[in-house]
Amino acid sequence: MIIVVLPAYNEAAAISPLLARLASLSSQHFDNAVRVIVVDDGSTDGTAQQARAATGLDVQVVVHERNQGLSAAIKTGLQAALQIARDDDIIVAMDSDDTHTPGLIPRMAQRVEEGNDVVIASRYQPGARVLGVPAFRQLLSNGMSWLFRLVYPVRGARDYSCGYRAYRAGLLRHAFARWGDGFISERGFSCMVDILIKLSLLDAIITEVPMVLRYDRKPGKSKMNVRKTVTQTLSLLLRRRLGRLD
Numbered sequence: 001m002i003i004v005v006l007p008a009y010n011e012a013a014a015i016s017p018l019l020a021r022l023a024s025l026s027s028q029h030f031d032n033a034v035r036v037i038v039v040d041d042g043s044t045d046g047t048a049q050q051a052r053a054a055t056g057l058d059v060q061v062v063v064h065e066r067n068q069g070l071s072a073a074i075k076t077g078l079q080a081a082l083q084i085a086r087d088d089d090i091i092v093a094m095d096s097d098d099t100h101t102p103g104l105i106p107r108m109a110q111r112v113e114e115g116n117d118v119v120i121a122s123r124y125q126p127g128a129r130v131l132g133v134p135a136f137r138q139l140l141s142n143g144m145s146w147l148f149r150l151v152y153p154v155r156g157a158r159d160y161s162c163g164y165r166a167y168r169a170g171l172l173r174h175a176f177a178r179w180g181d182g183f184i185s186e187r188g189f190s191c192m193v194d195i196l197i198k199l200s201l202l203d204a205i206i207t208e209v210p211m212v213l214r215y216d217r218k219p220g221k222s223k224m225n226v227r228k229t230v231t232q233t234l235s236l237l238l239r240r241r242l243g244r245l246d
Contacts, residue, residue: 001033001034001035001085001086001089001090002026002030002033002034002035002089002090002092002105002109003034003035003036003037003081003084003085003089003090003091003092003169004022004034004035004036004037004091004092004093004094004102004105005036005037005039005074005077005078005080005081005091005092005093005094006018006036006037006038006039006051006077006094006095006096007039007041007070007073007074007076007077007093007095007096007163008038008039008040008041008043008047008051008073008096009040009041009042009043009047009067009070009073010043010044010045010047011043011045011047011096011097012043012045012046012047012049012050013045013219014096014097014098014217014218014219015038015047015050015051015096015098016050016053016054017098018094018096018097018098018102019036019051019054019057019059020054020056021098021101021102021103022034022036022057022102023054023055023056023057024056025102025103025105025106026056026057027056029105029106030106032056034057034058034105035058035059035060035084036054036057036058036059036060037059037060037061037062037077037080037081038051038059038060038061038062038096039062039063039064039073039074039076039077039080040061040062040063040064041064041067041068041069041070041072041073042064042065042066042067042068043067047096048061048063060080062076062077062080064076069187069188070163070188070189070191071184071185071186071187071188071191074093074163074184074191074192074195075181075183075184077093078091078093078172078176078184079176081169081172082169082172082173082176085169085173086169087168087169087170087173088168088169088170089169090108090109090112090166090167090168090169091166091167091168091169091172092105092108092109092164092165092166092167093163093164093165093167094163094164095163095164097218097219098214098217098218098219099213099214099215099217099218100121100163100164100211100213100214101211101212101214104121104164104209104211104212105166107209108121108165108166108209109166111166111207111209112166112167112168115205116168116205116206116207117167117168117171117199117204117205117206118156118165118166118167118168118171118196118199118204118205118206118207119165119166119206119207119208119209120157120159120162120164120165120196120206120207120208120209121159121162121164121165121208121209121210121211122158122159122162122208122209122210122211123141123145123159123162123211123213124142124145124158124159124208125158125159125208125209125210125211126210127210128210128211128212128213129211129212129213130213130215131212131213131214131215131216132214132215132216132217132218133213133215144161144233145158145159145160148160148161148193148233152197154196154197154200154206155200155206156205156206156207156208157196157200157206157208158208159208160192160193160196160233161189161190161192161193161233162192162211163192164211167199171199171202171204174202175198175199175202178202179198183195183198186232187232188232189232189233190232190233193233
């Protein structure tokens with residue numbers, strides 16, 4: 001079974017087309033076996049209502065009454081997925097702003113079936129494309145990827161921060177059993193880097209596939225504070241490099 005986790009904050013305009021793409025993918029590639037968990041993180045624009053209105057897809061909507069941030073939404077979504085997943089199922093986390101193309105899921109699932117534990121949709125593999133992102137942001141992103149790998153190398157990973165990943169459910173269950181709520185402890189977008197580091201400490205087999213990032217389809221502005229995220233992530237990497245898991 002494929003379980004897709006979508007953390008969402010004020011994504012009413014994007015969630016419907018994304019769920020429609022997932023419904024098409026489910027029927028064409030997975031015999032309608034894809035299940036979706038939308039975590040509405042305190043949205044005020046009707047995101048939850050749009051998600052509940054989706055057709056042709058098994059969608060569960062979990063609502064945070066107030067906005068708690070990406071890390072809390074990811075944690076809620078992964079824990080909800082593990083409640084229904086078997087260890088050999090695949091849990092896919094994606095952004096809910098329709099910039100991640102669901103068509104990549106079959107390839108990611110195949111890589112898990114081949115023996116990998118984590119498959120990252122990467123901006124830094126040959127064949128990847130990034131559309132709709134200013135050149136300066138792309139240059140900064142490339143530089144940060146290089147710096148992340150220098151400070152804390154993770155075998156098989158070049159894209160540390162992308163939220164589009166496929167996980168073997170049993171690995172995530174093991175991680176929550178080891179760290180509890182501390183498995184996802186970083187606030188903000190740096191939580192994706194911390195998840196990757198902790199899974200690498202469990203000797204997870206990590207690999208990447210090239211993605212096409214469609215920022216040209218994003219209906220609103222990015223919610224990420226670039227300077228704050230870079231600072232938080234570098235601080236995290238240095239703490240982990242020193243062996244601190246606080």
